[in-house]
Amino acid sequence: MQKVVKNAKEAIQGIQDGMTLMLGGFGLCGIPENSLDALVDAGVKNLTCISNNAGIDNVGLGKLLRGQQVKKMISSYVGENKEFERQYLSGELEVDLIPQGTLAERIRAGGAGIPAFFVPAGYGTEVQGDKEVREFEGKPHILELGMRADFAIVKAWKGDTKGNLIFRHTANNFNNMMATAGIITIAEVEELVPAGELDPNQIHTPHIFIQRIFQGRNYVKQIEFATTSD
Amino acid sequence: MTLDKNGIAKRIAQELRDGYYVNLGIGIPTLVANYIPEGMDVTLHSENGLLGIGPFPTKDKVDADLINAGKQTVTFVEGASFFDSAESFGMIRGGHVDLTVLGAFEVTDQGDISSWKVPGKLVKGMGGAMDLVAAAKNIIVAMQHTDREGNSKLLKACTLPLTGVKCVKKIVTDLAVIEVNETGFKLVERAPGVSVDEILSKTAAPLAVDDDVPEMNL
Numbered sequence: 001m002q003k004v005v006k007n008a009k010e011a012i013q014g015i016q017d018g019m020t021l022m023l024g025g026f027g028l029c030g031i032p033e034n035s036l037d038a039l040v041d042a043g044v045k046n047l048t049c050i051s052n053n054a055g056i057d058n059v060g061l062g063k064l065l066r067g068q069q070v071k072k073m074i075s076s077y078v079g080e081n082k083e084f085e086r087q088y089l090s091g092e093l094e095v096d097l098i099p100q101g102t103l104a105e106r107i108r109a110g111g112a113g114i115p116a117f118f119v120p121a122g123y124g125t126e127v128q129g130d131k132e133v134r135e136f137e138g139k140p141h142i143l144e145l146g147m148r149a150d151f152a153i154v155k156a157w158k159g160d161t162k163g164n165l166i167f168r169h170t171a172n173n174f175n176n177m178m179a180t181a182g183i184i185t186i187a188e189v190e191e192l193v194p195a196g197e198l199d200p201n202q203i204h205t206p207h208i209f210i211q212r213i214f215q216g217r218n219y220v221k222q223i224e225f226a227t228t229s230d
Numbered sequence: 231m232t233l234d235k236n237g238i239a240k241r242i243a244q245e246l247r248d249g250y251y252v253n254l255g256i257g258i259p260t261l262v263a264n265y266i267p268e269g270m271d272v273t274l275h276s277e278n279g280l281l282g283i284g285p286f287p288t289k290d291k292v293d294a295d296l297i298n299a300g301k302q303t304v305t306f307v308e309g310a311s312f313f314d315s316a317e318s319f320g321m322i323r324g325g326h327v328d329l330t331v332l333g334a335f336e337v338t339d340q341g342d343i344s345s346w347k348v349p350g351k352l353v354k355g356m357g358g359a360m361d362l363v364a365a366a367k368n369i370i371v372a373m374q375h376t377d378r379e380g381n382s383k384l385l386k387a388c389t390l391p392l393t394g395v396k397c398v399k400k401i402v403t404d405l406a407v408i409e410v411n412e413t414g415f416k417l418v419e420r421a422p423g424v425s426v427d428e429i430l431s432k433t434a435a436p437l438a439v440d441d442d443v444p445e446m447n448l
Contacts, residue, residue, distance in 0.1 A: 026278040026315070027301035029294065052315070079354035089352070097353065100277065101319030101361030108316040119323065120364035124342075124395035127360060157295075169295040169312055170279050176314035204314075221294035227302035229286040 003163050003207075004192070005214045008038035011186045015151055017044055018071075022107065022152040022178040023051040023061060027224050030171030031060045032155040034188050034216040039064060046071040050107070050149055052100065052174050054078045059222050068092065076100035080224065099127060102144050104177060109146035111180025111209070116145050152182025155216070156205070159189035160196070163210030164203045172204060179209045188216040231423045232404040233446075238372050240265045241419075241446050242331055242402050245370060246272050253277065253322065253362060255332030256300045258372040262331055275327055277358040279318050282310025299358065319358070323365040330366035332359060334373050334398075336388045339414035339435040341398040343371065344390035356393065363394030375403035375432050382434035384408065384415065405429050407446065414438065419446045 005011045012035055015021070025031030039047075040063050047070050054073050055061035064070050065083050072094035078084055087093035098106070099121040109117055118141035122128055132143040154175040157168035165187055167175060179185050187205075192215040233241065235258050243265035246252065253275045254260050263283070266272045274283040276298045283298060284305035291305060298304045306312075321327055336344040343363055346356040363369055376382055384401065400418075401408045406429045407419040416438040420429055422445050430437055 027297065029278070029297050029301070075355060077355035077357040079352075085352055095353075097355045099356055099360035100315065100358035101323060101365075104315035104319050119361075121323075121361040121394075123364060125360060125392045127356075167312070167314075169293065169306075170276070170297055171295040172312055172314045173278050174315050177316045223292065223294050223303060224297075225300070225302040226292055227286045227304075228289050228292060230288045 008034040018046045019150040020048040022149040024154040024175035026173035032153045035153045048072040050074040106147040107177040110148040152178040152185040154179045156189045158191045162195040163207030165205035179205045184211045187213045250328040253330045257333045259331040282307045329368045334371045341396045341410040344388040345393045347391040363397045371401045375405040384433045386435045
């Protein structure tokens with residue numbers, strides 16, 4: 001089966017208005033830049049986006065927000081984005097805030113066929129809501145559900161033509177789990193090599209999880225807070 | 231004399247032990263890294279997927295693929311490893327991280343903490359704070375004893391939305407080190423030159439005080 005597609009435009013074929021997308025990255029680190037640009041060009045709307053953060057103004061997911069393409073954000077932290085703030089305060093944008101570890105685990109569980117699980121995070125807070133509470137080893141936990149998406153879009157450092165992925169440094173973050181939780185998963189990579197060239201011992205995401213892959217280009221990799229010692 | 235931010239960080243660094251895995255939150259907690267005792271093996275965990283955070287990079291070593299949970303550029307130390315967010319929070323939830331240090335708006339004498347949301351202001355999200363406080367084995371809060379208006383941040387009940395309940399074990403402020411135990415707050419140490427009376431007057435919850443409360447040894 002041919003998984004390699006030419007570019008982001010081809011990769012996002014089938015993404016329609018109203019769909020749920022998972023988008024990898026932490027802040028602006030490890031975000032699928034090419035696919036985000038293609039989604040802006042395609043103009044799909046009413047998207048529900050599952051992503052740890054919402055980009056910053058005009059960068060990353062901020063580009064989709066600027067075009068009012070997002071109906072709902074499911075995230076753990078959404079600061080540093082004025083357009084987001086405006087749409088949220090005016091009620092144009094729905095926001096579901098989830099503790100980061102719970103968000104990560106809901107995605108992992110979704111991809112691993114686990115419909116629900118208990119965690120202690122959020123017990124006794126507004127996150128608990130009307131969720132089922134159960135005590136394990138003397139400690140209260142709340143029931144959280146696994147999560148999947150119509151499309152997951154991830155970004156890796158290296159990938160091969162079968163869809164195996166390797167991430168670099170902290171650019172892995174949510175990408176590895178999201179790859180498992182898309183009904184269709186798109187991977188964009190900085191370097192695409194023929195199958196067999198990546199060391200099987202070093203693969204982070206095995207190709208079973210990937211349906212489409214392409215060589216990305218012109219990565220900007222903007223840094224949110226360049227903090228230096230000199 | 232009240233402690234400045236670095237003083238608070240320096241006092242918290244005295245809680246570190248050889249072999250500890252530690253998660254430091256944003257703000258004062260990050261400064262604790264500057265006071266790890268020489269020769270002590272302490273590994274810093276970043277919830278976005280790095281075990282073994284190093285110092286901030288020099289300008290020529292800045293790497294967009296290498297950031298901490300505050301989204302600042304960092305470096306990594308020898309023996310470091312990278313992993314995804316689910317595994318990272320597995321380290322926290324599974325009790326593998328020995329100590330978490332984080333900031334707070336309010337802490338109660340039951341160990342409840344508010345740190346993520348002020349109603350009426352823009353809500354940015356809890357990030358990983360709820361996961362950290364719900365699961366870490368040992369949680370130390372680093373904060374000012376009072377807010378800008380002089381109101382105590384140590385209370386009987388939080389007025390702001392909670393981050394977690396019954397989880398904080400110790401609080402280090404500009405005035406004091408306070409333990410949270412079964413019976414409530416207990417004053418353990420005071421900042422150099424700060425009186426027990428001053429601490430009592432700025433703590434809006436019962437505070438157990440022994441006859442002799444030592445000064446911090448900084």
